[in-house]
Amino acid sequence: MLDLRPVGYVIGLLVAMLGATMVLPLLVDLAQGQGHWRIFLQSGVITVLSGGLVALSCSNGVKEGLTIQQTFLLTTGVWLALPLFGALPLMMGATELRFVDAFFEAMSGLTTTGSTVITGLDELPRGILLWRGILQWLGGIGIVVVAMVFLPELRVGGMQIFRAEAFDTMGKILPRATQIAAQISVIYVFFTFACVLSYLAVGMSFFDASVHAFTTVSTGGFANYDASFATFTGPAEYIASFFMILAVLPFVLYVQLLNGRYKPLLRDSQVRVFLSVVAVLVGIVAVALTRMFPHHWEQALREALFNITSIITGTGYASVDYMLWGPFLISLFFFIGLIGGCAGSTTCSIKIFRYQLLFSSIRVQLQRIRSPHGIFTPRYNGKQVGPDVLNSVMVFFVFFIVSLGLFAVALALTGLDFTTSLSGAATAMGNIGPGLGEIIGPAGNFSSLNDPAKWILSLAMLVGRLELMAVYVMLTAQFWRA
Amino acid sequence: MLDLRPVGYVIGLLVAMLGATMVLPLLVDLAQGQGHWRIFLQSGVITVLSGGLVALSCSNGVKEGLTIQQTFLLTTGVWLALPLFGALPLMMGATELRFVDAFFEAMSGLTTTGSTVITGLDELPRGILLWRGILQWLGGIGIVVVAMVFLPELRVGGMQIFRAEAFDTMGKILPRATQIAAQISVIYVFFTFACVLSYLAVGMSFFDASVHAFTTVSTGGFANYDASFATFTGPAEYIASFFMILAVLPFVLYVQLLNGRYKPLLRDSQVRVFLSVVAVLVGIVAVALTRMFPHHWEQALREALFNITSIITGTGYASVDYMLWGPFLISLFFFIGLIGGCAGSTTCSIKIFRYQLLFSSIRVQLQRIRSPHGIFTPRYNGKQVGPDVLNSVMVFFVFFIVSLGLFAVALALTGLDFTTSLSGAATAMGNIGPGLGEIIGPAGNFSSLNDPAKWILSLAMLVGRLELMAVYVMLTAQFWRA
Ligand SMILES: [K+]
Ligand SMILES: [K+]
Numbered sequence: 024m025l026d027l028r029p030v031g032y033v034i035g036l037l038v039a040m041l042g043a044t045m046v047l048p049l050l051v052d053l054a055q056g057q058g059h060w061r062i063f064l065q066s067g068v069i070t071v072l073s074g075g076l077v078a079l080s081c082s083n084g085v086k087e088g089l090t091i092q093q094t095f096l097l098t099t100g101v102w103l104a105l106p107l108f109g110a111l112p113l114m115m116g117a118t119e120l121r122f123v124d125a126f127f128e129a130m131s132g133l134t135t136t137g138s139t140v141i142t143g144l145d146e147l148p149r150g151i152l153l154w155r156g157i158l159q160w161l162g163g164i165g166i167v168v169v170a171m172v173f174l175p176e177l178r179v180g181g182m183q184i185f186r187a188e189a190f191d192t193m194g195k196i197l198p199r200a201t202q203i204a205a206q207i208s209v210i211y212v213f214f215t216f217a218c219v220l221s222y223l224a225v226g227m228s229f230f231d232a233s234v235h236a237f238t239t240v241s242t243g244g245f246a247n248y249d250a251s252f253a254t255f256t257g258p259a260e261y262i263a264s265f266f267m268i269l270a271v272l273p274f275v276l277y278v279q280l281l282n283g284r285y286k287p288l289l290r291d292s293q294v295r296v297f298l299s300v301v302a303v304l305v306g307i308v309a310v311a312l313t314r315m316f317p318h319h320w321e322q323a324l325r326e327a328l329f330n331i332t333s334i335i336t337g338t339g340y341a342s343v344d345y346m347l348w349g350p351f352l353i354s355l356f357f358f359i360g361l362i363g364g365c366a367g368s369t370t371c372s373i374k375i376f377r378y379q380l381l382f383s384s385i386r387v388q389l390q391r392i393r394s395p396h397g398i399f400t401p402r403y404n405g406k407q408v409g410p411d412v413l414n415s416v417m418v419f420f421v422f423f424i425v426s427l428g429l430f431a432v433a434l435a436l437t438g439l440d441f442t443t444s445l446s447g448a449a450t451a452m453g454n455i456g457p458g459l460g461e462i463i464g465p466a467g468n469f470s471s472l473n474d475p476a477k478w479i480l481s482l483a484m485l486v487g488r489l490e491l492m493a494v495y496v497m498l499t500a501q502f503w504r505a
Numbered sequence: 506m507l508d509l510r511p512v513g514y515v516i517g518l519l520v521a522m523l524g525a526t527m528v529l530p531l532l533v534d535l536a537q538g539q540g541h542w543r544i545f546l547q548s549g550v551i552t553v554l555s556g557g558l559v560a561l562s563c564s565n566g567v568k569e570g571l572t573i574q575q576t577f578l579l580t581t582g583v584w585l586a587l588p589l590f591g592a593l594p595l596m597m598g599a600t601e602l603r604f605v606d607a608f609f610e611a612m613s614g615l616t617t618t619g620s621t622v623i624t625g626l627d628e629l630p631r632g633i634l635l636w637r638g639i640l641q642w643l644g645g646i647g648i649v650v651v652a653m654v655f656l657p658e659l660r661v662g663g664m665q666i667f668r669a670e671a672f673d674t675m676g677k678i679l680p681r682a683t684q685i686a687a688q689i690s691v692i693y694v695f696f697t698f699a700c701v702l703s704y705l706a707v708g709m710s711f712f713d714a715s716v717h718a719f720t721t722v723s724t725g726g727f728a729n730y731d732a733s734f735a736t737f738t739g740p741a742e743y744i745a746s747f748f749m750i751l752a753v754l755p756f757v758l759y760v761q762l763l764n765g766r767y768k769p770l771l772r773d774s775q776v777r778v779f780l781s782v783v784a785v786l787v788g789i790v791a792v793a794l795t796r797m798f799p800h801h802w803e804q805a806l807r808e809a810l811f812n813i814t815s816i817i818t819g820t821g822y823a824s825v826d827y828m829l830w831g832p833f834l835i836s837l838f839f840f841i842g843l844i845g846g847c848a849g850s851t852t853c854s855i856k857i858f859r860y861q862l863l864f865s866s867i868r869v870q871l872q873r874i875r876s877p878h879g880i881f882t883p884r885y886n887g888k889q890v891g892p893d894v895l896n897s898v899m900v901f902f903v904f905f906i907v908s909l910g911l912f913a914v915a916l917a918l919t920g921l922d923f924t925t926s927l928s929g930a931a932t933a934m935g936n937i938g939p940g941l942g943e944i945i946g947p948a949g950n951f952s953s954l955n956d957p958a959k960w961i962l963s964l965a966m967l968v969g970r971l972e973l974m975a976v977y978v979m980l981t982a983q984f985w986r987a
Contacts, residue, residue, distance in 0.1 A: 091875065177874060354917030354926050358910045381903050388900045389981050392659060392974055393573065410892055417899035418870045421863050424906050428840045435836030441941060442923055444836050459923060492874055499871050 025503070028084025030097045034104050035078030041105055042070025044157055045112065048150035051230075059117060059148040066111035073108065091177065092502065098173055098493050101165070102485055106130040109158050113141075117148050123474045130481045132158030134488040135166065135369060137244030137339040137456035138463070138480070140470040144249050149230060155245045156237035163241025163369040164211050166488065167274050168204045171367045179492040181377060181416030182366065203278075210277045214240045218266045225258040239266045242369045244339035244456040251465070252329070252340040260329040260342055267336040268301070271364025292404045293365045297375045304331045304359060311352060334359050337371045339456020341465035353459060357446055360455045371454035371487055373423060379403055380416045422491050427452055430483045437476045451480040452487035507985070510566025512579045516586050517560030523587055524552025526639055527594065530632035533712075541599060541630040548593035555590065573659065574984065580655055580975050583647070584967055588612040591640050595623075599630050605956045612963045614640030616970040617648065617851060619726030619821040619938035620945070620962070622952040626731050631712060637727045638719035645723025645851040646693050648970060649756050650686045653849045655975075662972045663859060663898030664848065685760075692759045696722045700748045707740040721748045724851045726821030726938040733947070734811070734822040742811040742824055749818040750783070753846025774886045775847045779857045786813045786841060793834060816841050819853045821938020823947035835941060839928055842937045853936035853969055855905055861885055862898045904973050909934055912965045919958040933962040934969035 045067035052060035089097065109129035113120045120128065124140045131138045132155055144152065174182040215236050222232035231247055235255075238245045248254045252263065276288040288294065308327035312318050318326075326343055333340045334356055345356055363372030383401035390399045400407045430448035439447065439462075446458035457465040462472070469477070486494045496502050527549035534542035571579065591611035595602045602610065606622045613620045614637055626634065656664040697718050704714035713729055717737075720727045730736045734745065758770040770776065790809035794800050800808070808825055815822045816838055827838060845854030865883040872881045882889045912930035921929065921944075928940035939947040944954070951959070968976045978984050 091877070179874060350920055350922050350926065351914070351918045354914050354923050357923065358914060361910070381900075381907075384896070385900050385904055386981075388897065389974065389978050390983055392978050393981065393984050395573070410896070414866070414892070414895070414899075415870065417896075417903060418863075418867050420906075421899060421902055422867055424902075425863075428843070432833070432836055432840055436833045438832055440832050441836050441839065444832065445927075492871065496871050496874050499868075499875065501872055502875050 025092060026084055027093075027096070028081040029086060029089055030093050030100055031081035032078050032085050033097055034100050035074045035076070035081060037101055038074030038104055038108055039071045039078060040074070041108055041161070042067050042072075042074055044161070045070065045154070047157060048112070048153045051153050052148055052150035055149055057148060059150055062112050062116040063150055063154070066108075066115060069111060070108040094173060094177060095493060095496055095502070098169060098177075098489055099485070099497065102130075102133060102489060105133050105161075106481075109133060109154075112151065112154050116151050118151055123477050124470070127469070127477045127481050128155070129158060130484050132243065132245065133162035133165070134454050134484040135159050135162045135241050135243040135337070135371070136451060136454040136484045136488075137238065138450065138458075138469045138484075139245065140468065140472075140477070142249060142468055142470055144247055152234055152247045153230075156234035156243075159241040159243030159245055160215070160237035162488075163243060163270070164204075164208060166371075167207050167211065167367065167369055169489070171207065171274060172203055174490055174493065177493065179415075180419035180490045181380065181412050182490065183412060183415065206278050206281065207274050210274060210281065211240065214266065214269055218262070221262045221266070222259060225255075225262060227255065227259065231255075235263075236266075238340075239263050239338065240270045240369070242267055242270050242336045242338040242364075244333070244337075246340060249468075252333075252342045256342055257325075260325050263338075263340065264328050264332040267332050267338050268298075271336045271368045271370035272297070273365045273367040275367050293376045293379065296379055297365055300362065300375070301331060301335060304335070304355075308352060308355070312348070315349060330356075331359065334455060335362055336364050337453055337455045339450070341457055344464065344466040346459065346461070346464045346466065357449065357459055360449055360453050363453065373420065373453075376403065377416050377420060380408060380413060381420060383408070384413050384417070419491065422495070423452065426483075426486065426491060430479060433479050434476055437473050437479070439472070439476060447476070447480060448483055451483035454484060454487055507574060508566055509575075509578070510563040511568060511571055512575050512582055513563035514560050514567050515579055516582050517556045517558070517563060519583055520556030520586055520590055521553045521560060522556070523590055523643070524549045524554075524556055526643070527552065527636070529639060530594070530635045533635050534630055534632035537631055539630060541632055544594050544598040545632055545636070548590075548597060551593060552590040576655060576659060577975060577978055577984070580651060580659075580971055581967070581979065584612075584615060584971060587615050587643075588963075591615060591636075594633065594636050598633050600633055605959050606952070609951070609959045609963050610637070611640060612966050613938075614725065614727065615644035615647070616936050616966040617641050617644045617723050617725040617819070617853070618933060618936040618966045618970075619720065620932065620940075620951045620966075621727065622950065622954075622959070624731060624950055624952055626729055634716055634729045635712075638716035638725075641723045641725025641727055642697070642719035644970075645725060645752070646686075646690060648853075649689050649693065649849065649851055651971070653689065653757060654685055656972055659975065662901035662974055663862065663894050664972065665894060665897065688760050688763065689756050692756060692763065693722065696748065696751055700744070703744045703748070704741060707737075707744060709737065709741065713737075717745075718748075720822075721745050721820065722752045722851070724749055724752050724818045724820040724846075726815070726819075728822060731950075734815075734824045738824055739807075742807050745820075745822065746810050746814040749814050749820050750780075753818045753850045753852035754779070755847045755849040757849050775858045775861065778861055779847055782844065782857070783813060783817060786817070786837075790834060790837070794830070797831060812838075813841065816937060817844055818846050819935055819937045821932070823939055826946065826948040828941065828943070828946045828948065839931065839941055842931055842935050845935065855902065855935075858885065859898050859902060862890060862895060863902060865890070866895050866899070901973065904977070905934070908965075908968065908973060912961060915961050916958055919955050919961070921954070921958060929958070929962060930965055933965035936966060936969055 045063045049060045049063035106126055106129040110125035113125035113128050118141055127140055218236035218239050219232045222236060234247055246252055272294055276291055279287045305327045308331055309323045312323040312327055329342050330345055345352060361373055363374040364370030366374050366376045380403055387399040387401050401413060427448050431445045434444035434447050442460040443462050447463055450456060450458040461467060463469055527545045531542045531545035588608055588611040592607035595607040595610050600623055609622055700718035700721050701714045704718055716729055728734055754776055758773055761769045787809045790813055791805045794805040794809055795802060811824050812827055827834060843855055845856040846852030848856050848858045862885055869881040869883050883895060884890060909930050913927045916926035916929050924942040925944050929945055932938060932940040943949060945951055
């Protein structure tokens with residue numbers, strides 16, 4: 024028999040913790056003196072009580088460790104339960120969102136997607152803006168833990184390649200998720216502080232610096248203004264680019280750095296390939312921009328760097344409306360969104376290491392076609408890769424593309440045009456934020472979409488955030504057998 | 506040392522044979538009494554002489570069999586040389602095309618893509634229309650031979666799964682390409698005759714029936730009229746649908762039928778899945794059409810059947826402008842084009858058997874995630890499939906999608922919008938014909954595209970027609986080593 028109590032216990036605790044964090048926007052709104060703080064008091068009480076009661080009622084079933092079945096249910100359950108409660112302040116507060124919109128916004132926050140259905144951000148109580156930032160910050164740290172601890176163990180989408188690595192690094196001393204989470208949290212909090220200070224240094228207010236630091240290091244991309252990051256053009260764009268890139272390098276390398284080992288970071292092939300890809304793309308776009316617009320070279324370089332970094336890391340801030348950058352750059356941005364950052368970070372989408380493995384596999388395939396009797400083995404980071412990992416990665420890629428097609432067709436069924444449907448499916452599955460076209464492009468907003476489309480996109484965000492398999496495995500009959 | 510003479514010999518012979526077929530449009534134009542026949546005399550003489558001279562000069566190097574290297578060069582070389590000469594009548598004749606347009610049209614013909622740059626088809630000399638039909642008919646039979654004989658031997662894109670099958674069927678009696686080709690030719694010619702007679706029976710002129718039969722059984726999709734198949738709405742649509750479907754079932758099953766074995770055709774899982782997919786899609790589209798338009802159910806069913814069949818088989822005839830069918834059906838048509846028919850037929854695109862293998866692989870993957878210590882094996886057509894084949898298929902899929910992205914970005918670089926770029930890349934790589942949008946949609950025409958876009962699309966047609974690997978393998982350094 025499937026015992027749901029251990030799953031309910033952990034989810035309950037996490038929900039209660041989410042409720043506890045509502046004290047922060049409560050205090051901010053209290054300081055503003057508007058009375059809007061009551062919303063967070065009510066939401067917080069409801070959330071803490073609900074979570075606490077569930078945890079309490081399940082606490083008699085808690086054992087050492089979880090079965091595979093329970094681990095999957097936990098992973099998906101967390102990302103379903105937290106948006107439900109995270110939506111409360113958005114429904115009850117000044118935004119007065121309907122349930123579908125509030126759930127979409129909270130899911131977009133916790134999956135670090137950053138697509139928003141809220142307009143008039145500039146006029147909102149600060150508590151709401153801070154709450155959106157907190158959702159993304161928590162979603163970011165949450166996914167790093169899941170990507171470093173759970174997915175490799177569950178052998179999802181080729182993530183098992185990082186299994187030995189993560190545990191080798193920690194040695195036998197830190198074998199548990201909570202302990203890995205603690206080390207990662209130190210790094211994540213450090214990045215956040217450094218980002219806040221850097222934003223302050225270039226003139227942002229303390230509130231803006233904090234919220235945008237939350238949504239930068241989580242590569243979430245929510246902003247406090249309808250104009251997104253266009254409010255802060257200039258040096259802030261360089262700072263944001265720097266921290267967005269830091270946030271999508273493998274966190275295991277930072278843990279090693281903390282432990283005094285800097286060589287893995289310098290030698291990691293995923294990091295090298297990722298930085299090279301960014302450099303090449305920034306170069307291409309900067310050249311294209313200087314040709315199209317009478318831009319100073321610095322402006323071209325800055326806009327290229329910021330917007331490429333924003334899309335490839337899956338942050339999704341916009342500093343300009345790149346729908347005005349002409350057909351080449353528009354199409355390029357669509358495909359760049361399908362690349363993503365490094366595994367074991369806050370990034371989503373397909374990710375660099377998978378492309379490295381796919382291209383390695385393609386090269387081997389071409390060698391085999393040419394010399395059917397030769398022996399060729401794909402490599403990653405200097406080591407041979409077994410067929411198990413390669414197969415997982417390819418299945419992931421196929422599944423990602425097929426899911427993208429199905430989500431796009433489902434969105435089209437709700438009446439959205441081809442570009443909006445396809446780029447909407449991609450931006451949701453890749454947890455990026457903006458899509459293409461007038462409706463959901465960098466200058467648009469998701470509020471005008473119909474309700475079914477918002478549900479479909481919410482599901483796509485969830486599926487994409489948990490690397491597909493972690494959700495889809497529950498759709499198989501076999502999963503539910505004991 | 507790489508000996509190019511055996512390759513040159515076969516290509517030369519095939520070019521000469523192509524030149525010889527120009528006698529047919531010559532005779533048709535002669536009968537029309539317009540003097541346009543001289544074009545085909547001149548083109549024919551040039552082509553036969555060029556091909557003959559190359560074959561003659563290479564004949565001293567002909568040996569038994571070809572090396573793998575030579576086989577690849579031959580396959581790609583044929584599909585580069587024939588369009589060059591096939592373009593001659595289009596440049597010299599009434600169409601007066603520039604080289605880029607003529608090459609595009611001939612490549613579109615010989616790859617059975619069916620995208621056209623010619624407008625005013627209704628006014629053209631019949632010789633030109635017949636020539637376009639002949640290019641597609643030859644391209645169709647050519648690709649069946651390549652797909653049944655060459656690709657399985659070259660282990661391209663998982664086609665090796667049909668290796669044993671093709672040769673088992675033939676027994677040891679017919680081990681050679683020429684003999685397999687002879688059997689296939691009988692079937693192909695029989696289908697063509699049956700199609701001509703059927704078209705005649707519903708009132709087409711003999712000329713229209715012949716040319717459209719050529720472009721139906723080859724799933725090429727060139728039509729004699731700017732309105733494409735809209736000229737023949739009614740019973741002709743059912744006939745066309747029937748023959749398009751016949752043309753994309755595995756030809757090896759017809760060979761077995763010829764030899765008195767009908768069971769393989771009835772039991773083949775690829776055939777069953779393909780027919781089921783068509784049935785489901787026709788049902789969905791027919792229902793959608795009756796809801797959108799005040800259609801009689803027969804019209805809805807007929808338009809759904811004809812247009813779905815036309816896209817999924819990669820024929821690309823249009824009987825209506827489905828860009829007017831609303832966003833859902835437009836997006837659906839894009840993804841249907843990426844399905845394709847069965848392997849070893851005239852169809853192109855990704856093909857049903859690859860999806861069967863991919864889904865089988867995904868199912869196994871999900872089972873393994875759930876039960877890491879269980880043993881699960883993917884199956885196809887009731888038999889276990891080795892990792893070699895699965896790997897080939899997945900590499901093919903990944904490569905197809907990545908190539909699609911690169912071709913789309915390249916097209917966007919020439920200034921085409923997102924929808925035109927992406928659907929243009931897909932329709933060319935899938936050898937389908939029409940794309941999406943106003944420019945290259947079912948009511949559009951490829952003539953207004955810029956020259957670089959036409960070259961890119963020509964390359965995409967070639968790469969897609971030869972299942973990618975057969976072309977890309979030549980881009981590796983290793984290929985050219987002895
Ligand atoms: K994002
Ligand atoms: K076609």
